[in-house]
Amino acid sequence: MINVLIVEDDPMVAELNRQYVAKVNGFTVIGHASDSSKAVELLATVEVDLLLLDIHMPGMDGLDFLRQLREEKEDVDVILITAASDVGQIQQALRLGAIDYLIKPFEFNRFQESLLQYKAHHFSLDRKNKVDQQELDQMLQKKSHSAQRSDAVPKGLTKTTLKKIIELTLAIDRDTFSTEDIAEISRISRVSVRKYLKFLTEIGYLEENLDYGIGRPIYRYFIKRKNRHVIIPYL
Known part of the structure; x- marks a missing residue:
């Protein structure tokens, strides 16, 4: 059984x-x-495998708490569940080792997918002391089966420009926007x-x-x- 602590x-x-x-x-x-203070108390008294962690909380926010966990080498995995969709925050969370990032509101199917992928990796690694490259590659591929790999940018596009376009779509102060709107800014x-924009539509973002x-x-x-x-x- 995988023990989950909700920090919200x-x-x-x-x-x-x-x-x-x-x-x-x-x-x-x-x-x-x-x-975060209550979370620290619980982590010291019960065995926790997975944190479901919000970013916006009173006192220390979720990203600072995640950073503290990593500095203290806490042996716990983290999924961010938050309304925060700022690109910088997402990047920080991933760099700090968050295994997934769910943006509220989300549907149960997306939540379930995240947990099941985690479960598959958790038990696969628990049963082994070592893995070979082929086994590791298979596990990493399963982890991202619902998303394209970060280097899977279509021919003719660059990751740098794609990231810039994504940032602009998140920052633009309009409910809808056109090609001309993005081109102008x-x-x-x-x-x-x-x-x-066509590629972002194809992957379901737009x-x-x-x-x-x-x-x-x-x-x-x-x-x-x-x-x-x-x-x-x-990102």
Whole structure:
């Protein structure tokens, strides 16, 4: 059984996460902490395999707490579950070893997928003292089966520009935006921007609608909130 500690200051969200965990075989919630101080107390008294950690909490925020855990070499895995979708925060979380990053609101299927992938790795590694390269590659491929690899950028696109386009879509202060909107603020050609937006639509990060309006029809885009996790490999 995998022991889960929920670190979340909102009682309703914590309860929802507890109910979600209860639906996934092989996991049990052994505690709930409303802040990092309480989480530290629980980590010292109970065996915890996995933290479901919020970022925005009173006192020490989730990223600083994760950084502290790594500095103290705590043997615990972490999945970030938060409304924070800032690119910098996502990058920090991944660099600090978060195994996944779920952006609220999300559907149960995405939550379940994250836990099941973790479970497969947890037990695969627990049963072995050593693994060979082939076994390790298979495990790493399974971990990201629902997302494209971070180097899987289509021919003609670059990861640097793709990251810039993603950052602009997150920062733009509009519900929807067009190719022209992004081209104007990025100073990248409209033709190039269109290629990147098309790719982001193909992986499910954006949804594309044709706006007939006045004059010639134009494509307008909006971010599919439940699918924001698909961009994580590209950040």
